[in-house]
Structures are given as C-alpha cells and as structure tokens.
Amino acid sequence: MSVSDRWIIDLEEGWEFIRKGITKLELILEGYPEPQFNSQEYIMLYTAIYDMCTQKPPHDYSEELCERYADSFIDYIGTTVLPSLKEQHHEFMLKEFVRRWSNHKVMARWLSRFFYYLDRYFVIRKSLPPLNEIGLICFRDSVYDQLKENLRDAVIVLIDQERDGQQIDRALLKNVLDIFVEIGLGSMDYYENDFEETMLKDTAAYYSRKASYWLMTDSFPVYMLKTEECLQREKSRVFHYLHFSSEPKLLKKVQHVLIFSHAKELLEKESSGCHVLLRDGKVDDLSRMYRLFSRIPHGIDPVSQMFKQHVTSEGTTLVKQAEDATSSKMADKKDVVVLQEQVFVKKIIDLHDKYVAYVNDCFQNHTLFHKALKEAFEVFCNKAIAGSSIAELLATFCDGVLKKGSCEKLNDEAIEETLEKVVKLLTYISDKDLFAEFYRKKLARRLLFDKNASIDHERSILSKLKQQYGGQFTSKMEGMVTDLTLARENQMNFEEYLKENPQSNPGIGLTVTVLTTGFWPSYKSFDLNLPTEMVKCVEAFKKFFQTKTKRRKLTFIYSLGTCNVNGKFDQKTIELIVTTYQASVLLLFNTSDRLSYSEILTMLNLTEDDAVRLLHSLSCGKYKILVKEPSTKAVGPNNTFEFNSKFSDKMRRIRVPLPPVDEKKKVIEDVDKDRRYAIDASIVRIMKSRKILGHQQLVMECVEQLGRMFKPDVKVIKRRIEDLITRDYLERDEENQNMYRYLA
Template structure:
C-alpha cells in the first residue's frame, strides 16, 4: 500500500469518527449497497477499458467510509455479514457476465492471452475492492475467523474460471511446448504468465500447478522423447545420439529458467534422462562401431567425458560404463601379456639378459597403460571411485597372469630393483626415478618379492640411493599400509645399526691388537624377524675364518648378552688371493666357495664326498659351488672326469695353470630357481596376515558369525591382497586348534574369542 493510500485510510477513519460524534444517520443496506455498486461498476468499466475517470481521493474515501459506517451501526443495522457476502457476489457476477463469455469464444494462443489479461484485471479488482471493504478484513473477518477478502476474491476466479478452463489451458500450453521442441518460435513470456496463474491460484500451495499442469506435461515429455529416442537409436551413432541427448537436456533446463516453475526441473530432467538414456543404455553403450568399447579403442576423450556426464545422471548409469572400461583395460593388458609371452618364447634360445630386457619392456608398457587409463579416470570420468575400482580390478586380472614363467609382482619388483640398484640398466635422473617409482607402485602385491630385492640391494651394497629406497617404502606404505612395509623399514634401520656395530668392532680390534685375526672382517648384524628367511647350515669353516667368527662373537657379547648370533654363511662373500703359476689373481667368491678353495691349501686332490664331508653341506649346495669352480667360465679347479656336470664320483685338483687377463675376478654361483620359494614365502606372509586380521576382528567383536568374520577379514586385507575364502576358512580352523577361537556349542557357524 502506497503512502497516499495510507493517508486516505487514516483520513477516512478520522471522518468516520467525526460522524460518530455528531450521531450520524443510519444507512440501510439497500441505500448503502447502491452507493457501493456505483463504485464497483466504475472499477469494472476502468478494467474493461471504457471511458471512465480515475478514482479520486474523495471517491476512495467515501467508498471506504460507507463500508465502515454500515459495519459499525448498532444491531440490527450492522451489515458486516451481508457486505461480506455481497463482496463475493460482486466477483461472481462480473466473472459470469463478462469474463467467462470473453474466454469461451477464444481458443489456443488467443485464449491464453485473454486468460492472462483477465487474471491480471481480476487481481487488480481484488486489490481495489479489498481496499474498499478493508474494514471487514480488520475486524469482522478477524473476529469470525473467515477467509480474508483477498482469498475470497481469488477463490472466485479459481472456482468459476480456472476449474472450467484448465483442461483447455493445459492442452494449449503443452502444445506450444512441443512446438518449441520441434524448433518453432513461441511466445515464452506468454507461457510464463499462464503458468504463473497455475502457481498463484494455489495461494501458497503448489497443488494446482503440479496436479493440473505438471503431471500431464511430464507425461507428454516422456511420450515426446520416447518417440524421438526410438528413431535416433536406429539412425545415429553413439556420439551423435549423446550430442542430441545432451542438447535436449540443456534445452529442457532452459525451458525451466524461462517459463516453467523451478520445482519442475528435477522431474522434467528425470523424464528426459529416462527416455533418452535409461531405456536405451545397453543398446547405446554396445553399439557395434561407435559404442563405449569403440570410444575407448579410438581414444575419443570428449565423447567419453560426455558419456560420463550423461550416464552419471541416471540411477546406476555408470555401472555398465565402468564394466566396459574394466573389460577394455583388461583386454589391452592381456594383449600385453600375450605379446610379452610370445616375445619371451621367441627369445628362449637367446641369452638370459635379452629375455630379461623383454620383461623390462613389458613392465614399461604396463606402466604406460596405467598412465593412459588413470588419465581417463581423472579427466574423462572425473576421478570417480567406480572407475578407480574398475581400473584396479582390471590390472589385478591381467597382472595375475604369468609372463615368461614370472608373476607380474615379481617382474614389477625386478623392474623397481633395476631402477634402485647400482649399475641398473635404467639410467634416470632423480626426478625421473621418483616419477617412475610412483607409477610402478600400482600393482605391487608381493611382499616377499619386494623384501627379497631390497634385502639383496642392502646386503650386497647394490642400492644406488638411500633416499630413493625410503621413497619407494613411503609410497608402498601409503598404498598398502604400515603392516606391509614394517619389515622393510626394519631392514633399512638394521643396516644403519650394523654400520655402527662395524665401527665398534674395528675400534675393539684396535684396542686389542693381540686379538687381531690378520683378516679384514666385516659383519652385518640383522634382526631375524625383518629379513627374508635364508638357509642356515653349520658350515665347517676353515680355521682362519673360525678365529674371525669367535673374535666377533666375543666383541658382540660385550655389547649384549641377551641376543644369539646365527651366522648366515650363504650370504657371505670373501676376497681371497689365488697364487697361480702365470700370475696371482684376486678372487671374489662366496663364503661356501672360499671354504672349498681353502681345502686345497692342505690337500692336492679331493673327492666329491671328501669336500662334502669336510664342508658339511648338502648335495645341492656342493654341486652348485663345485660347478662354479670347475665347469663354469672360470676353472679354478680341474675335475676328473672332465665333463660339464658334477657327480658324486668326481675328483678335484687345484688348477695352478689358471690365468685370466684381469687381476681381479668375481666367480658367481649358479642362480637358484627361487620362484617356488617366493610363492611359498608369499603364502606364508599371507597366512600370518590372515591370522592377525582374524584375531584383531575377534578381539574387538568377541562373538561373530562365520560369514561376517570372513567378509570383515576380506575388507581389512583388501589393500594388501585379495584373500581366498578357502584360505580364511583354513586359518580359522587353525586358530581354533591353537585356542585363539572356539565354536559355539549350539551354533557351529558362530565363533567366540578366547582371551
């Protein structure tokens, strides 16, 4: 209400107050209503555009005052109820005589324009009549709890005009929307005004808009896009279809912003998405030459991004997309495995290092494949967890396949080892090494492989850079958890402590000159639990070495008396001087080889059995070390008979004629096929991990069913490896026999934790 309107009302009340003080004359109903009807007729004429002067302040004041006087007269002349009824009748009469006939004679868009005009006029009429009858609102209606004047006026239009015309209006609006969908130009402002009537007629509620218009509009939308989709799916390629679908969704959102109510947007888009995408999802994704497989094959990143945007909007729409992505990556990875297998089989006759190079190439290609598709996940698929999971599972599938007799975890560990060790074939900058190690961590699921490679680098001083070692351990810890890397962390710590021990030992020798064995001895003390298990034999050391061992044991007991030293001679190396007739050569050999060679300082000729007895080694170890000394590249010993294989009937002599162009040579032992042992170690590690997981779960839960225990165990261990259900069941049985768990007497599928 404007300031001048407030002034008029105030003036009216003042006037009425003066009239009351002067004992005003009683106004009867007919006389008063006749005066009011003149004002109402004038208002109608103005609304109809007939020549009529505007209301003056005096006109307005007199109309208001008349109502005021007729409502404040003493009974039986208080006409509040009669005026309230006549207020409503004024609207009904105007609508029946003028509004409805003008609407009934028009159709389609013309009818809509007339409706908008009539609704606008009606709201003006309600506003003005409500001012004339304002006193009723303030007192009579408030006391009787009746519908206010504004509501009564709008209800008249709703009951007489809206209820009759809503089917025609709805049909006309939906027809215009369909015309626009077909590319025709329509009057959007008109539709906005018409649809505002559906909203406003609800007087604060959305029931009329939703039930009388929206429901039918949504049905028509579904039918329209169903017809379109049935044609497009046959005619268009997947990318073309998706372009159309995305454009349709954009236009429907545009319609909401221009004339539909905002509450319609999610419902409208859901209908469009259902008809265009949900109904034809399988058919669209599996189109032979343009579906999801083809888009991945042809690297159509824009189309894949569009596919993600569209299918992310429908319920479980991304599930089939991620499955196709997983299948595609699995197929590409499997092809790499087959390619590597074929290359390896073609190289079997060639040198081992050539085959090893092929395996390194395979790992490189696997890393490149992961690079490519992790970029798809991050960019095309917006870093969605479903696609991260699909990529991980795809790599697990083909990485579990063997290549040239090696598991992928083993190859990956070898690849990282090649980068990290001194003299590796990978000559990279520090930044490139960091980046490559980051990429190479994605499928490293073999703890024993990693530990064995790390152990060899640390024990034999093959590690190129301690920072890189710590870097790869950090990355593995982030991916697989601290449980995975705790032993390897311990290995690195052990080496640091071992250096301190060695410094202490050298200080001990300097302080005790009489104890000096005359041989340079370096001992690396390791903690048993951190390192891979190695074969231990009670090797009969030569006297020179025995003195060294005893000396170090005495030193170590000065530091601690609570630890037992177990000597791993299989890991030791020795530098010995070979005095041959042509020249003296320094030989770098293992402790086993050194022990065997030193036997020939006291004997010129020894049999296989004598060597075996004196060294106290197994047949396998004796065969390996004798083969390395008499049948391989460097023939330090002469063998009778002179064959390429070692047998228990052979005899050996020192070859004093041996020579070489080098002054210093390394004589390696033949490699041991450790794959079987690696598999056993992996299984052993996993058994321990499963046991620990089961005990942790049961300790916290106390009582748990079999199925739930298995599922929680799988979830806990998922970051390290995917445990087999049978393996878990076997470990549960083992823990029962070891009194960690017990079965419930009444329910054999229920377990209890035994503290």
C-alpha cells in the same frame, strides 16, 4: 444526492449510487476516456457503504452488499470479459487472458478499498474470504475454469514450438503461467493439476519421438551431447517462464525418456558404446556419460559393471601377452626374461594409473567405480605368468628400481612415485605374505652386497608398506635395515681393535656383517673347511666379538661372503671377485698343482651339489680360471683340475659368477610354513575368545582374519584344526562332531 444528508439509506437507492462508481471503474478498465477517481469520489463511495453497513437492523445491509459485491464481478465477467476471450484463439487468446486477469486484479483491488468496512468487520465476523480474494475466486470460477484447457494447450503448443527451434514470446508464457500459480491463492494445485501434469506428459511424448530418431541416426556420444543440451534448455525454460517447482519433475521426465528408457541400448551401442569409449580413452564423453547416467535410478550400476569388465579384459590381455613373451624366451636368456617381467609390471602400473584417473576425473571418485576397479585388478593380479606369481614380479620390480645400476635411471621423486604405485598395486594381491618374503630375500641381497642405490628409498618403501599393512608386515625388514647400520658401526670398532691389537691382525682385509638371525631369511650353514688364510680372519673376528658380548653366538654364513683374490697369471695379475666358496677352491691351488674332484670335495667338506656348482663356475663358465680334464661340459667325479696360468682378460678386475640358484621353491616352502603357523594362531585366538564354535563359522572367521595377508586354503585350515585337536588345543563336541571346544 448526498448520502450523509439522510439518517436511513435505502438498499436500492444506496446500491444505485455504488453501482455508478462500479460502472465508472469498468469503463476505465475497458479503456474508455473516463477520468480517474478523485479523493472526493472515493470518500463518498466509502462513506455510503459504511453508512449502509452501520445502520440499525433491519437497515443493516452488510450481507446484501457482500452478495452484490460478488455479483458485480460476475456481471462484468459475463457481459464483457468472457465474450472478449471467446473471440480469440491460440497466442492471441493468451494475451487477452493476461490483460483480462490484470484488469480483474485492479478491479478487485479498487472495489475491496470501497468495501473496506465490510472487510474489517462483516467478513471477519462471518468467517468469509477477504473481499479481494472473493473477486479473484469469481474470476477463477467464471473465466479460468471455462478456459483452462484451451489456455494449457496453447501454452504447450508454444513450448513445443520453442523446442523445435522457433522464437516465442517467453514473457507472455511467464505471465500466463504466473496466473496458473496465482489463481490457486497460495496453493500449487491449479498449476500442477491443470497445467504441469499435462505438460510433463507432452514432454515425455515429445522426447520419446526424438529419442527414437536419434537412436537410429546418432552415435552414443552425439546422443549424449543432444541429451545434455536438451536438459540445459529445459532448465532454461524453468528459469524464464515455468515455476521453479517444475524443474526436478521436468528434468526427471526428460532423463527418464532419453536415458533410463534406452540405457542398455545406448551403453551397448555398436562402435560407439561404453566399451568403445573406454577403449579409445574418450575422457570427455565418459565424463558426460557419468553425469547423465548418475541422474537416473541405478543408472551407474551397469556403467560400473562395464568398466569392471573392460579393465579386467585389458589386464587379462596384458597377462596373456606377458605369458606368451616369457614362454617364448629361451631358458638361458634369464636377463631377457627378467626384463620382460619388469616391462609387464610397468604396464600394469600404467594401466592402474590410467583407470584410477578415469575413476577420479570421469566418474567423480564414486565408490562404486573404486570397487569395480579393485575387483577387476584382483582378477588378473592374482594370475601366474610362466610359473611366477605377480607378488614375486612386484618384488623383483622393486628390486630393479632400488638396486644400483638399474636399467631405468629414475630421479628420487620418480622412484618415490613408483614405489607408491607398487604399494597400491599390492592391495590387489591376495598373497601379500608371498610378496613380503620375496621382497625380504631381495632386500637381503641388496643390503649384504651393497647393491641398494639409497638407504632412504629402502626406508621409504618400508614406511609405505607399514602404513598400509601394519608393523608386523615390515618388522623383519626394518630390523634388517637397522642391522646394516649397526654392522657398519661394528666394523669400525673391529678396525680400531685390530689397530690396538696388531698381533691379532690376520694380514688380510676383512669386513664382517653381524646380523640378527630372526630378521634375515634363513641361509644354509655348512662346516666349510676354510683355507688357513681365512681361518686366521675368522679367529681374529671371534676374539674381537667376545670383547663386546659373551651371550650372543656367532654362526658364519660363508655362502653369502665375497672375496677379492689376486690371480697371478703368466701375462698379468687379475683381481678376481669371487664367493667365499670359490675363493676356498682357488686357494687350494697355492699348495697343489693338480687336484681331483673327490680331493676338493674332501678337503673343503663340500656337498656334491655345491662342488659341482663351484667347479663348473671356475672351469666351464665365462672365465676359465681352472683347466678341467677331461674337457667336457659336465663336472663329475672323473674330473681333475689345474690352475690355468695362461688365462688372460682385457680387464684387470673381473667378477666370476656362480650359476644362479632358483630360490623360488625355498621361498614358497618358507611361506607355506609361516602360513601354517598363522592359521594355527588364528584358530587358537578365535576359539579362545568364543570357547565353543561350529566348523563353518570357525573356518569363515579364520579366512576373514587372515585375508588381509593371504587367502587361506579351506582344506589347509581343516588340516590345522585336526592337528590342533591332536595337540590338545581343541576337542570335538561329543554330541555334535561339527562343534569344537577350546581347551584352556
């Protein structure tokens, strides 16, 4: 029959013709030897449906055809698809399900072509789903909903088998899980609710069992290796068959079960936990630990705390060892003690290098670990060692690096690197002003006695300190270096002056270093009665200096001077390198054979302390230039002294040392005085800007302002406030004694 031969096509007659085409499609899908649709058959089916939909009412069968379209899917599913699936189980069921879904999509695609006219007009007019989608919905409602739990369980069984090392058909799993996605027709709800949710629960249960076993049998590093491998395999599963949206959820679940749930137990694992890894320098394991623990919420918090505890413990141990080593040395072995302190600072630098490398490499430069490192070093870098602060030791260490003839020979690059490390260490010291004062004292000695190895290195560390702590921190020290440059130029001018004015030449070689008082440490200045030879030198320089300026006043600091004196002994003449004070004592014996203690004291206008030190160095020290009577160890008013003409030494030039003076007390006193001024200035600055402020707030702001250079004592701040009140800078509020007012 040809449908085009009739004007009106009856519903049942027309459907009978369409049904034959559907049956042929079903036979093709089932694999029967049925020939494929040719173009004529396709056109005839399409035309029949078109005619039945375009006939005038009541012969417009669009609605009826739409219903029978859906019914044809349901019939096929009920008679063929479901029975074939229910015969299969496990992996075979999955394969059959994939085949049936593939066939169903082909069927839906062909039928939607036959019924294309319905799709274009009737479906759109009635706001119905597209015909292809209706076909897929039929499969979902009739097949998927009945089998989804069996399908899900079969997939999860295969996944667990793969986790246990078995080979599985990954392509099959991908095809099945793609159906879970496709069946949602653009929504992920079916994949997530019908598969993913249960899969994640199963994953948690699987790895929970593994974790319990690994915790009993494996060390922390091995456990982490296995965890990392598991995470990598789970990522591989996502790549090969799970939907990509599952990756963050799956990894999060595995991390939670393997790491988060056992974090404390793992980190504190005996003989292999975090402290052991830090102690043994297991860099790879530490890096792995950071990678794993950084993935879980607050995972690196306990790691950073353990890192801080470990570094603090190691640093405190170094301090204790240095304390014990220093205390065990005899007081007269000062050089040995200094060497011990130098070794200690080197160890602290090495410790810092080691753990900075850990922070940068193992912990990926994370701010939490930088903070932990800073807090740890602040703990032990502010302890004292045998009465010496680490601020002082750092200054001494720098002195050892920068002065000539240091025991450790370093090239320029190594010196720069070492100085850079010292500046970094200084950030952990709370009393930076104490370091600055000790450093300034030692810098002064290096510059004045020409003991600095390189002026470039001196400028380099000052530049580093200035960059780190500001210009005020280094201004005096920079002034000292500049003074030395100007002093050399000044000395050249003085020598030119003596050549041009021979009548002013004292006949003795003289070098004078002119310094700016404000830059240099304060030195005691006494009215020493100089010998005649030296007076001529002083007068010559004063005349020269007056030609340069009349506004600047010269004050000679004889305690810093050195003299080269020729000692004419019986055996040979020896050049003696001595201080100006020692030279003054020795020159007295050019005119006197024997002098008493009191005579020397009076003739040179010395204090008793200075007299004892000088005479002890010349008569009781290593080189006995003078003979003392009576021959006792102590120097006192009962002694008389003679020039020791029989003195001899294998060297032709010797330095006669003075007993060392402990300048630490003076430095600390100077720093305390400077701190009082700084606290006063800070209080006034704060009150000037705030006008009225409470006591606690004023103290807090003052501590915050000054904390960069030193940690001010709250009691001292309170005393300075009281002092400023008495000096009418501030006043207490009449109604509230804890409030202060600024007085302009």
